[in-house]
Amino acid sequence: MSARIITITSGKGGVGKTTTVANLGVALSRMGQRVVVIDSDIGLRNLDMILGLQNRIIYDIVDLVEGRCRARQALIRDRVVPELYLLPAAQSRDKTAVSPADMVRICEQLRNECDFILVDSPAGIELGFRNAIAPSDEFILVTTPEYAALQDVDRVLGILESEGRDQTRLIINRMRPELSRRGDSLTVDQVLDVLGLDLLGIVPESEDVIAANVRGVPIAHAAETLAGQAYQNIARRLLGEQVAFIPLLKGRPKWWQRLGLGRRSAGNDGA
Amino acid sequence: MDKAIQIKGTREGLTITLGASSMPDVLQDLGHQLRTQGAFFRGGAVALQATTRALTRDEIVAVRDLLADYDMTLRTIVTSNDVTRQAATQLDIKVVDAEPQRAVARAAPPREGREPTGPSTGDGMRGMLVKRVVRSGQTVRHAGHVVVIGDVNVGGEILAGGDIVVWGRLRGLAHAGCYGDEKALVCALELAPQQLRIAQHVARPAEGGRRAGDEPEVARVADGAIVVEPWDQARRQGAPR
Ligand SMILES: Nc1ncnc2c1ncn2[C@@H]1O[C@H](COP(=O)(O)OP(=O)(O)OP(=O)(O)O)[C@@H](O)[C@H]1O
Numbered sequence A: 001m002s003a004r005i006i007t008i009t010s011g012k013g014g015v016g017k018t019t020t021v022a023n024l025g026v027a028l029s030r031m032g033q034r035v036v037v038i039d040s041d042i043g044l045r046n047l048d049m050i051l052g053l054q055n056r057i058i059y060d061i062v063d064l065v066e067g068r069c070r071a072r073q074a075l076i077r078d079r080v081v082p083e084l085y086l087l088p089a090a091q092s093r094d095k096t097a098v099s100p101a102d103m104v105r106i107c108e109q110l111r112n113e114c115d116f117i118l119v120d121s122p123a124g125i126e127l128g129f130r131n132a133i134a135p136s137d138e139f140i141l142v143t144t145p146e147y148a149a150l151q152d153v154d155r156v157l158g159i160l161e162s163e164g165r166d167q168t169r170l171i172i173n174r175m176r177p178e179l180s181r182r183g184d185s186l187t188v189d190q191v192l193d194v195l196g197l198d199l200l201g202i203v204p205e206s207e208d209v210i211a212a213n214v215r216g217v218p219i220a221h222a223a224e225t226l227a228g229q230a231y232q233n234i235a236r237r238l239l240g241e242q243v244a245f246i247p248l249l250k251g252r253p254k255w256w257q258r259l260g261l262g263r264r265s266a267g268n269d270g271a
Numbered sequence B: 001m002d003k004a005i006q007i008k009g010t011r012e013g014l015t016i017t018l019g020a021s022s023m024p025d026v027l028q029d030l031g032h033q034l035r036t037q038g039a040f041f042r043g044g045a046v047a048l049q050a051t052t053r054a055l056t057r058d059e060i061v062a063v064r065d066l067l068a069d070y071d072m073t074l075r076t077i078v079t080s081n082d083v084t085r086q087a088a089t090q091l092d093i094k095v096v097d098a099e100p101q102r103a104v105a106r107a108a109p110p111r112e113g114r115e116p117t118g119p120s121t122g123d124g125m126r127g128m129l130v131k132r133v134v135r136s137g138q139t140v141r142h143a144g145h146v147v148v149i150g151d152v153n154v155g156g157e158i159l160a161g162g163d164i165v166v167w168g169r170l171r172g173l174a175h176a177g178c179y180g181d182e183k184a185l186v187c188a189l190e191l192a193p194q195q196l197r198i199a200q201h202v203a204r205p206a207e208g209g210r211r212a213g214d215e216p217e218v219a220r221v222a223d224g225a226i227v228v229e230p231w232d233q234a235r236r237q238g239a240p241r
């Protein structure tokens, strides 16, 4: 049994990488998967807060790298779902405390004890990003429907492709269908047109997400919300299921939604 | 002003040939050419053609540092002078013996994977085929023609000594004829670049971005400016070359 190792990255800051990792961790483990989420944003740790685990940290990734603890001791078990574990970042150190080789080593150690390892990448394309992508075979790129985020994802994609790492898929976060319908933000088609990537999911802009992050209980626990459902759908797609994109705008589903088509044929308002 | 130096693009990189001018003049002229055309050359490897001139270590360092300001690397010095040879060796710069009568400079080959590919074309220039999306932050640089099968995204760059053909959408920057060839062309299925350059001419789309025509287009220099025409119009007027 060897876990799939997936890095969530974006180039641009603040587009929702950490939110994605927390929610996919929750959604996958609710589906019975054993998941380890790793916060590689050393010096700016966040993932613990979104999962509501910030008070339970004893050891962190730098302690593990520097041999002050064993992997099992550093992993923090989630409060809600049974098989979700967090390897937190260190807050008082900087990115140089961990190397790409350290990341590979840590993930190899954990790999045989779980089904998924999700690595939360910091923004940028420097060492922190290098650390985050080092151990992974798969990549989820996160963008928002705006040019700046899109161009940064394109940059990251170029770097990954030039290294022959082509298992890349896209999540469009903070989608506001009424805005893109008016032409005030990019549509899903415009984004896919530039990147030429497989679409893994679309997450709507939602106050529910912000509130859930603040409470430390990711929205993926709440299947009745549109965003929660979006994350659960993404988790199912990760497991290979064909899941139709749910409409983000009310109205009759489009032909491709009725056919249950995802990916490139998605129109501009499905989750 | 009489040029103290000459910069030429070759298949392998750039060659800078020193004339007989004094070193301060050489540096001043080099600085001027780099300032005005530096972007053309950025990132390249340079061969300095010094032939019989005696260059001191400090003089070579001055040239090297100036080039470094424009991201260029002094790789090779072509010389038949012992003083220059010794100084270059001290600085770990490769020395190539100048053949006094036939001074052919070979710059170091361009960086990783930029080796010219594809068959040689009728005009003696080689072509390079790029079969992928050129993404933001990526630069394709080639002394001959460049053909891209795929898009050139915003933030991506193509620099070619010859023509540029994009079988896809051109949304980044394209510089054809980047060593001064005014006859160079840029063609794209969808021509909507951030900026277009041919030789020393620069064209920028109107604010808000150029809307590409819905057919393939060709850009070329006519009467000292870059013009863009639909492909079949350019063809009806006779092959543009
Ligand atoms: N779908 C959404 N709807 C509304 N708010 C969101 C959504 N996704 C993320 N946010 C909010 O956006 C902010 C940034 O999210 P997050 O921290 O996940 O981004 P990030 O990419 O990890 O940032 P950084 O680059 O700083 O690590 C947070 O306040 C989060 O609550």
Ligand SMILES: [Mg+2]
Residues within 6 Å of the ligand: A017, A018, A019, A041, A046, A120, A121, A122
């Ligand atoms: Mg983050």
